[in-house]
Amino acid sequence: MDGHFVPNITMGPPILTWVKKNVPQIFMDCHMMVSDPAKWVPDVAKAGGKSYTFHYEATTEHEKVISLIKEHGMLVGLAISPATPSSVITESLGNSVDMLLVMTVVPGAGGQKFMPECLEKVADLRKRFPGKNIQVDGGVGKGNACQCAKAGSNVVVAGTAIFGAEDPKSEITAIRASINDELSANKQ
Numbered sequence: 658m659d660g661h662f663v664p665n666i667t668m669g670p671p672i673l674t675w676v677k678k679n680v681p682q683i684f685m686d687c688h689m690m691v692s693d694p695a696k697w698v699p700d701v702a703k704a705g706g707k708s709y710t711f712h713y714e715a716t717t718e719h720e721k722v723i724s725l726i727k728e729h730g731m732l733v734g735l736a737i738s739p740a741t742p743s744s745v746i747t748e749s750l751g752n753s754v755d756m757l758l759v760m761t762v763v764p765g766a767g768g769q770k771f772m773p774e775c776l777e778k779v780a781d782l783r784k785r786f787p788g789k790n791i792q793v794d795g796g797v798g799k800g801n802a803c804q805c806a807k808a809g810s811n812v813v814v815a816g817t818a819i820f821g822a823e824d825p826k827s828e829i830t831a832i833r834a835s836i837n838d839e840l841s842a843n844k845q
C-alpha cells in the first residue's frame with residue numbers, strides 16, 4: 658500500500674529483504690496496492706519477492722507491467738477490486754498471468770467484512786481460466802473459505818482471521834482443510 662492507490666501505507670522492499678533474510682525458504686506473494694506498479698518491480702524482485710500481483714485499475718499498460726515482472730523472474734498476479742467486473746480480464750490478459758486475484762473487500766485495510774457478491778467473479782474466472790490460480794482476499798476465515806473454494810478459488814488470503822485468532826495455527830489448519838475438502842469434492 659502506497660498511500661495513493663489506497664489511503665494506507667504498509668511494508669515495502671526493505672521489510673521484504675529482512676523477512677527473506679530471516680526466513681530464507683519463504684514464498685513472498687506480494688500484493689502491490691500501488692498506483693505505479695512498474696516502479697516497484699525491480700526492488701521487490703531484488704528483495705526476494707516470488708510473486709508480484711498488481712491491480713488492473715492501477716494502469717492501462719497491463720501487458721507492459723506483466724512483461725516487466727516476468728523479466729525480473731517473478732510470477733505474475735492480476736487483481737481486481739470489488740467494483741471492477743471480471744469481464745475486464747480478457748482471454749489474452751488472463752492467460753498471460755499466473756494468478757488472478759478477486760478482492761472481496763475494498764483494498765486498503767484489513768478487518769473488513771467479506772463481500773460474498775464478489776464470488777460470482779471467481780466463478781466466471783474459474784470457468785474461463787480452469788488452469789489458473791484464483792486467489793480471494795478480504796475478510797476470509799474458516800467460516801467462508803469453503804464458499805470461496807466452491808466458487809472456484811484455490812488460494813486465499815486471511816489476515817484478521819489468523820492474526821486475531823487465539824490459536825492461529827488451528828485457524829490456518831481449518832481454513833486449509835475446508836478449501837482442500839471442497840477442491841477434492843469438485844474433482845470427483
Ligand SMILES: O=C(CO)[C@@H](O)[C@H](O)COP(=O)(O)O
Nearest residue numbers: 764765766767768796816817
Ligand atoms: O489488506 C487487505 C485489503 O487491502 C486485507 O484484505 C488483507 O489482505 C487481509 O486482511 P483481512 O481482510 O483478512 O483482515
